[in-house]
Amino acid sequence: MSATSERRVFDAADPDVNVYRLLTAVVVPRPIAWVSTLSGDGRGNLAPHSFFTVACARPPVVQFTSVGSKDTLRNARETGEFVVNLVSRPLLEAANGTSAPFDHGVDEAEALGVEMEPSEQVRPPRVRRSPASIECRLHSTIELGDSTLVLGDVVAITVRAEALEGDHPAIAALEPVSRLGRDEWGLPPQVLRVPRPRRPEDVTGR
Numbered sequence: 001m002s003a004t005s006e007r008r009v010f011d012a013a014d015p016d017v018n019v020y021r022l023l024t025a026v027v028v029p030r031p032i033a034w035v036s037t038l039s040g041d042g043r044g045n046l047a048p049h050s051f052f053t054v055a056c057a058r059p060p061v062v063q064f065t066s067v068g069s070k071d072t073l074r075n076a077r078e079t080g081e082f083v084v085n086l087v088s089r090p091l092l093e094a095a096n097g098t099s100a101p102f103d104h105g106v107d108e109a110e111a112l113g114v115e116m117e118p119s120e121q122v123r124p125p126r127v128r129r130s131p132a133s134i135e136c137r138l139h140s141t142i143e144l145g146d147s148t149l150v151l152g153d154v155v156a157i158t159v160r161a162e163a164l165e166g167d168h169p170a171i172a173a174l175e176p177v178s179r180l181g182r183d184e185w186g187l188p189p190q191v192l193r194v195p196r197p198r199r200p201e202d203v204t205g206r
Contacts, residue, residue, distance in 0.1 A: 025181030037075035
């Protein structure tokens with residue numbers, strides 16, 4: 001760790017630097033993949049993963065990262081399926097609760113009373129009160145040090161009727177929360193509309 005006149009520099013190779021803590025405080029806000037899976041023998045699992053994003057637009061692929069080998073990862077590999085449930089503000093406490101270190105094989109949804117319902121095209125159920133879900137079949141996994149990147153082919157997206165404006169999900173109804181650093185969460189964002197420039201001239205004035 002060193003310092004300049006304007007910045008403090010953290011060396012990622014320094015064993016005394018907690019890079020994970022810094023990354024999770026700087027790469028913010030992070031959307032949450034509240035992933036529901038089934039084990040090979042049909043036991044449910046529900047856990048939040050805050051390293052989550054879209055990996056490919058066409059074909060549609062999403063990705064999340066399992067830090068360590070967790071039931072979510074084992075189940076996705078065993079069955080080849082998982083569901084990403086969006087965490088809305090009313091579901092924050094339930095999603096946070098499912099992050100507790102339950103014993104292997106415990107169904108977090110059942111333990112915490114999170115109501116589930118059948119998905120459309122995959123076996124793992126979805127969270128009934130989640131305003132949107134993404135049903136996936138496992139594309140591949142990539143080992144990266146202590147973590148595993150999980151890629152899923154999107155086979156269906158479901159959105160509750162009250163969260164739609166026409167055929168478009170409404171951000172005010174989705175109320176997505178996000179993860180920040182430490183034990184901090186981000187509440188549904190204030191929305192600012194900024195049209196994307198169609199030509200360089202639109203921003204350079206030339």
